[in-house]
Amino acid sequence: MIKMYGFWRSAAAFRVRIALNLKRLAFEEEMIDLDAGEQNLPAYRAVNPQEVVPSVIIDGAPPMYESLAIIEYLDEIYRDPPLLPADARGRARVRALSLIWAADHHPLIVPRVRRYLAETLGVDEPGRTAWIRHWFAEGLRIGEARMAADAETGSFCHGDTPTMADLCLMSQAMGARGFGIDLAAYPTVARIVDACLAQDAFARALPLRQKGAPAAH
Numbered sequence: 112m113i114k115m116y117g118f119w120r121s122a123a124a125f126r127v128r129i130a131l132n133l134k135r136l137a138f139e140e141e142m143i144d145l146d147a148g149e150q151n152l153p154a155y156r157a158v159n160p161q162e163v164v165p166s167v168i169i170d171g172a173p174p175m176y177e178s179l180a181i182i183e184y185l186d187e188i189y190r191d192p193p194l195l196p197a198d199a200r201g202r203a204r205v206r207a208l209s210l211i212w213a214a215d216h217h218p219l220i221v222p223r224v225r226r227y228l229a230e231t232l233g234v235d236e237p238g239r240t241a242w243i244r245h246w247f248a249e250g251l252r253i254g255e256a257r258m259a260a261d262a263e264t265g266s267f268c269h270g271d272t273p274t275m276a277d278l279c280l281m282s283q284a285m286g287a288r289g290f291g292i293d294l295a296a297y298p299t300v301a302r303i304v305d306a307c308l309a310q311d312a313f314a315r316a317l318p319l320r321q322k323g324a325p326a327a328h
């Protein structure tokens with residue numbers, strides 16, 4: 112049995128949700144309301160002292176954390192379909208693309224950073240929105256430059272089947288879209304996002320399709 116602690120809007124939970132769907136693994140998701148600060152309550156701190164989602168419990172083992180580590184674990188244990196290429200060079204490229212979005216850009220826009228901007232640095236709402244849009248756009252710009260130039264880019268980020276990089280790209284691209292960024296400015300990204308959205312495993316994992324999401328954006 113697999114249990115994930117997530118949140119409808121969480122990009123990191125979105126990545127793991129896609130992986131679980133692609134691997135056809137049944138799971139239960141308990142929503143931790145990040146807007147209400149539930150991640151900071153003692154009950155959740157006992158699950159994940161970093162006070163972030165996702166955390167994943169598999170067959171009653173201790174909680175796993177960090178979305179990329181969880182995705183790689185799932186990929187090792189449940190092989191089909193593979194989310195990393197068979198060759199070392201390919202794996203390095205997929206990990207590198209994944210890290211651009213999941214490690215270099217996503218952490219700059221998470222709730223605790225937004226809160227620090229607001230409460231400690233006194234950045235107002237328009238300033239915070241500009242910050243978020245800037246970092247989303249940077250992630251897409253760099254992803255576009257990389258993927259447009261690389262021969263390994265196929266109908267997905269790496270070749271013609273989804274890899275971990277597509278999960279990470281989607282988690283950022285959907286967030287960017289939510290902040291009014293037009294993906295058309297990034298044609299390779301936009302093409303791959305469309306290919307992902309055409310797959311049921313991605314579509315079912317979309318933030319706006321999760322429990323607690325607003326009916327319309």
Ligand SMILES: N[C@@H](CCC(=O)N[C@@H](CS)C(=O)NCC(=O)O)C(=O)O
Binds near residue numbers: 145164224
């Ligand atoms: N690097 C972590 C990021 C986890 C993370 O920051 N999750 C966000 C939601 S996407 C969160 O729970 N934030 C709570 C907060 O910032 O207070 C991962 O990929 O799992």
